[in-house]
Amino acid sequence: MEVVFLGTGAGVPSKERNVSAIALSLLQEQNSVWLFDCGEATQHQILQTNIKPRKVNKIFITHMHGDHIYGLPGFLSSRSFQGGNNPVTVYGPKGLKQYIETSLTLSETHLSYPLSFVEVTDQMIIETEHFQIYVQSLDHGIPCFGYRVVERDKPGELLVHKLKKMGIEPGPIYKEIKENEYVIVPDIGTIYRKDVVGEPKRGRIISVIGDTRFSKLHRKLANHADLLIHEATFGKDKQNLAHRYYHSTTLQAAQLAKESNCKRLIITHISSRYQQKENEQLLQEAREIFPNTELANDFSKFTIT
Amino acid sequence: MEVVFLGTGAGVPSKERNVSAIALSLLQEQNSVWLFDCGEATQHQILQTNIKPRKVNKIFITHMHGDHIYGLPGFLSSRSFQGGNNPVTVYGPKGLKQYIETSLTLSETHLSYPLSFVEVTDQMIIETEHFQIYVQSLDHGIPCFGYRVVERDKPGELLVHKLKKMGIEPGPIYKEIKENEYVIVPDIGTIYRKDVVGEPKRGRIISVIGDTRFSKLHRKLANHADLLIHEATFGKDKQNLAHRYYHSTTLQAAQLAKESNCKRLIITHISSRYQQKENEQLLQEAREIFPNTELANDFSKFTIT
Ligand SMILES: [Zn+2]
Ligand SMILES: [Zn+2]
Numbered sequence: 001m002e003v004v005f006l007g008t009g010a011g012v013p014s015k016e017r018n019v020s021a022i023a024l025s026l027l028q029e030q031n032s033v034w035l036f037d038c039g040e041a042t043q044h045q046i047l048q049t050n051i052k053p054r055k056v057n058k059i060f061i062t063h064m065h066g067d068h069i070y071g072l073p074g075f076l077s078s079r080s081f082q083g084g085n086n087p088v089t090v091y092g093p094k095g096l097k098q099y100i101e102t103s104l105t106l107s108e109t110h111l112s113y114p115l116s117f118v119e120v121t122d123q124m125i126i127e128t129e130h131f132q133i134y135v136q137s138l139d140h141g142i143p144c145f146g147y148r149v150v151e152r153d154k155p156g157e158l159l160v161h162k163l164k165k166m167g168i169e170p171g172p173i174y175k176e177i178k179e180n181e182y183v184i185v186p187d188i189g190t191i192y193r194k195d196v197v198g199e200p201k202r203g204r205i206i207s208v209i210g211d212t213r214f215s216k217l218h219r220k221l222a223n224h225a226d227l228l229i230h231e232a233t234f235g236k237d238k239q240n241l242a243h244r245y246y247h248s249t250t251l252q253a254a255q256l257a258k259e260s261n262c263k264r265l266i267i268t269h270i271s272s273r274y275q276q277k278e279n280e281q282l283l284q285e286a287r288e289i290f291p292n293t294e295l296a297n298d299f300s301k302f303t304i305t
Numbered sequence: 306m307e308v309v310f311l312g313t314g315a316g317v318p319s320k321e322r323n324v325s326a327i328a329l330s331l332l333q334e335q336n337s338v339w340l341f342d343c344g345e346a347t348q349h350q351i352l353q354t355n356i357k358p359r360k361v362n363k364i365f366i367t368h369m370h371g372d373h374i375y376g377l378p379g380f381l382s383s384r385s386f387q388g389g390n391n392p393v394t395v396y397g398p399k400g401l402k403q404y405i406e407t408s409l410t411l412s413e414t415h416l417s418y419p420l421s422f423v424e425v426t427d428q429m430i431i432e433t434e435h436f437q438i439y440v441q442s443l444d445h446g447i448p449c450f451g452y453r454v455v456e457r458d459k460p461g462e463l464l465v466h467k468l469k470k471m472g473i474e475p476g477p478i479y480k481e482i483k484e485n486e487y488v489i490v491p492d493i494g495t496i497y498r499k500d501v502v503g504e505p506k507r508g509r510i511i512s513v514i515g516d517t518r519f520s521k522l523h524r525k526l527a528n529h530a531d532l533l534i535h536e537a538t539f540g541k542d543k544q545n546l547a548h549r550y551y552h553s554t555t556l557q558a559a560q561l562a563k564e565s566n567c568k569r570l571i572i573t574h575i576s577s578r579y580q581q582k583e584n585e586q587l588l589q590e591a592r593e594i595f596p597n598t599e600l601a602n603d604f605s606k607f608t609i610t
Binding site (some may be wrong): 011013014015019040041043047048064065066069070071073074077081082095096098099102103104106107108109126142155256288 | 316318320323345346348349352353370371374375376377378380382383386387388400401404405407408409411412413414447511
């Protein structure tokens with residue numbers, strides 16, 4: 001599980017930061033990549049990475065502001081042009097389907113793969129084979145959603161040493177034991193799975209909190225996340241400005257991470273008013289409250305173990 | 306008058322070439338810049354140049370394919386965000402207005418300047434103070450237009466040495482002479498303007514021929530152009546492919562330049578199948594027919610004197 005930041009700026013692209021997009025690489029888990037937001041030139045940013053557009057099969061949009069969606073028609077078209085055949089589902093607020101369909105239709109774009117849309121709403125739960133995604137409304141002036149991606153717990157591994165001790169040697173019987181509540185092994189007896197498997201592996205949790213004012217209500221999204229990705233458009237001294245424009249500060253992002261007992265925080269969506277040399281200060285503001293914080297730059301990559 | 310190529314690729318962006326956009330800088334002539342096409346990430350390309358988005362007041366779109374229009378919503382939004390106040394007019398085929406308005410409306414974008422639309426049709430003439438723009442249909446499978454930009458002729462300069470010889474010294478009288486057919490100068494007599502001004506300065510002609518199959522009909526657009534910008538998606542050996550996909554070859558672009566007595570040809574819209582090292586060969590193919598040819602790369606700049 002790897003997070004790649006494709007665009008970490010706010011509102012407009014700058015030379016340093018493109019507009020919003022985050023890739024969640026689940027290649028090991030399920031051979032696919034998910035996108036969160038898709039600002040203009042996301043496909044251009046992807047060209048600089050090893051992400052293959054045809055592997056992207058889900059796109060989650062936080063809200064309809066242009067800096068979060070204007071890259072969608074181009075990304076979807078180029079994915080088709082490059083021979084992507086497997087389906088894509090786009091999740092996002094009302095209006096997203098109309099935006100994409102109008103763009104594709106008027107540009108006479110005919111996709112080589114099925115494209116479907118899911119209109120998200122507050123408190124929705126999206127179920128996939130390996131993940132549950134909880135959707136919650138944020139506070140951004142227009143409909144805007146946070147996504148809490150929860151990996152399903154994995155059953156524990158077979159305790160081979162224990163089985164061997166009981167006289168059960170590796171073979172097809174191991175699969176039987178792992179897949180059933182109990183198995184009767186000739187000459188040995190009834191083996192209960194719970195006795196011969198280790199602890200189930202807790203699924204990882206990643207929370208993506210898009211553009212929003214700070215709110216304690218977002219603890220529900222962030223609670224015990226292994227990784228919280230939170231916007232921090234402004235520095236801590238700009239709390240009024242952040243509030244007025246429905247955004248958050250470095251300090252507020254850190255506060256949510258702390259109050260939600262997150263393991264790690266990454267702040268992104270940095271205003272273009274901040275120069276590269278100010279990144280360190282923004283980061284320190286957050287670390288004062290929540291030490292395990294990083295500030296994302298375009299192409300920053302983080303592994304979640 | 307300067308032409309800056311912002312995107313010179315075909316269909317999809319590559320690491321070498323962005324999708325289509327050309328800036329015609331008329332800063333000296335009228336303190337503005339015009340765009341021809343606006344593929345995705347045109348605003349990103351502009352960030353790498355000295356072009357100011359607020360100076361762009363006309364955008365001409367050749368056709369509705371995504372690689373020619375997907376940068377419009379972002380460019381128009383960012384121009385607003387960066388404080389552009391003066392109006393913009395967008396010229397292009399039917400559907401363009403709906404595309405832009407849908408994108409801006411659904412993304413809740415409120416522009417800081419008036420935006421108007423002109424739906425172009427075959428044989429239309431667009432009149433501006435310093436230019437006439439002739440519009441002609443191309444052959445690209447969907448409605449597609451070429452633009453012939455003709456600078457209005459400028460009246461000749463006053464022949465100062467001649468006036469002085471006649472005993473007329475510089476002063477307000479010079480303006481009188483320049484602005485009237487004749488002026489009666491006390492003690493000297495009737496001065497006819499035609500006798501004391503030089504040759505009128507012929508306006509320059511730039512033809513932008515977007516995606517199209519080759520056609521002799523396009524001579525009307527290209528005729529005696531100081532600069533012909535023509536697509537050359539394919540090399541000369543791919544004429545069948547070019548025909549099938551409604552595109553042109555290097556050789557065909559050169560042929561039109563030659564038959565139309567153009568002064569200079571620039572080929573662009575190069576397929577991503579060609580690597581950088583093949584540029585020289587593509588260029589030579591065109592030069593065999595029309596020696597004064599250049600092949601555009603992203604950020605190539607040409608001055609038209
Ligand atoms: Zn926003
Ligand atoms: Zn085209």
